[in-house]
Amino acid sequence: MTQILDGKALAKTIQAQLTAKVHDWTPQVGRPPGLAVIMVGDNPASAAYVRNKERACDRVGIASFGQKLPGDTPQAYLEGLIAELNADERVDGILLQLPVPQHINDVTLLNTIDPNKDADGLHPVNLGRLVRGEPGLRSCTPLGVMQLLHANGIDIAGKQAVVIGRSILVGKPMALMLLEANATVTVAHSRTHNLSALTRSADIVVSAIGRSHFLTADHIQAGAIVVDVGINRIETSAGQYRLVGDVDYEAVSPIASAITPVPGGVGPMTVTMLLHNTVLSYCQRMPALAHERGTLLS
Ligand SMILES: Nc1nc(=O)c2c([nH]1)NC[C@@H]1CN(c3ccc(C(=O)N[C@@H](CCC(=O)O)C(=O)O)cc3)C=[N+]21
Ligand SMILES: [Mg+2]
Numbered sequence: 472m473t474q475i476l477d478g479k480a481l482a483k484t485i486q487a488q489l490t491a492k493v494h495d496w497t498p499q500v501g502r503p504p505g506l507a508v509i510m511v512g513d514n515p516a517s518a519a520y521v522r523n524k525e526r527a528c529d530r531v532g533i534a535s536f537g538q539k540l541p542g543d544t545p546q547a548y549l550e551g552l553i554a555e556l557n558a559d560e561r562v563d564g565i566l567l568q569l570p571v572p573q574h575i576n577d578v579t580l581l582n583t584i585d586p587n588k589d590a591d592g593l594h595p596v597n598l599g600r601l602v603r604g605e606p607g608l609r610s611c612t613p614l615g616v617m618q619l620l621h622a623n624g625i626d627i628a629g630k631q632a633v634v635i636g637r638s639i640l641v642g643k644p645m646a647l648m649l650l651e652a653n654a655t656v657t658v659a660h661s662r663t664h665n666l667s668a669l670t671r672s673a674d675i676v677v678s679a680i681g682r683s684h685f686l687t688a689d690h691i692q693a694g695a696i697v698v699d700v701g702i703n704r705i706e707t708s709a710g711q712y713r714l715v716g717d718v719d720y721e722a723v724s725p726i727a728s729a730i731t732p733v734p735g736g737v738g739p740m741t742v743t744m745l746l747h748n749t750v751l752s753y754c755q756r757m758p759a760l761a762h763e764r765g766t767l768l769s
Pocket of ligand 1: 520568612742
């Protein structure tokens with residue numbers, strides 16, 4: 472029997488734990504944790520994600536300081552806004568929703584976010600902490616994948632893991648987290664030769680490429696663990712949109728020993744780890760909660 476790695480269910484459990492802690496801590500601190508999501512332009516997929524994130528904040532008791540800005544907002548305005556949010560005591564987490572419009576330099580902006588409020592874990596300081604194996608804020612999607620594997624009792628140490636995709640948001644931090652958990656990690660990407668031979672030798676395959684039905688039965692060895700980070704919208708024959716991952720689920724799931732569905736796998740975990748990072752940052756910034764640090768995901 473293939474184990475379905477149910478991200479929706481785990482997200483619900485972790486969000487309930489976070490809710491209880493936020494409920495206890497808000498009176499102690501005198502304010503709830505706060506998250507500011509900055510969205511520039513009106514990409515409909517981004518708008519849907521941002522709405523999801525705000526609804527999840529509401530459920531958990533995190534205050535939202537969302538900013539939806541027009542697509543022609545100047546770089547200097549965004550730098551000023553981030554400086555304000557860095558200085559705002561009510562804000563524990565800041566996230567710049569990606570992608571941003573062409574005229575915006577996202578790297579420059581991400582580098583101006585206070586590393587201790589960097590809810591996405593994309594600041595060089597937090598990436599450096601991850602490389603060194605130090606505690607810090609970590610990229611939400613790979614952190615969510617690690618939680619999902621851990622909560623389902625999947626042993627990582629000594630396994631061959633192949634991560635497909637090398638983005639700074641997913642592929643690179645994913646490889647580092649698997650390495651930290653003692654996997655033997657290979658990072659594959661669009662220039663990799665003979666990908667299917669490589670993935671067929673893997674015990675764990677994480678796909679983060681963004682192409683629907685890319686990973687087929689030919690790519691997977693029997694008993695492998697398959698994690699699908701892809702979020703692709705495809706048009707159905709009825710003219711509607713359906714969310715699918717990178718993995719041909721029907722073909723791959725009978726071969727795998729464990730697999731994440733899309734939707735309901737990695738996506739809900741990403742949102743939950745964003746909430747987690749915001750609460751972690753709150754905990755680390757508030758002296759009243761000093762004794763609680765390190766208890767969050769245990
Ligand atoms: N700075 C930044 N950080 C991000 O973490 C970030 C980003 N920019 N830009 C876009 C991607 C995408 N992303 C998702 C979050 C939740 C779901 C999610 O909740 N998915 C649900 C379904 C959602 C639906 O039905 O539309 C699921 O898979 O079950 C998906 C994708 C975060 N991203
Ligand atoms: Mg890539």
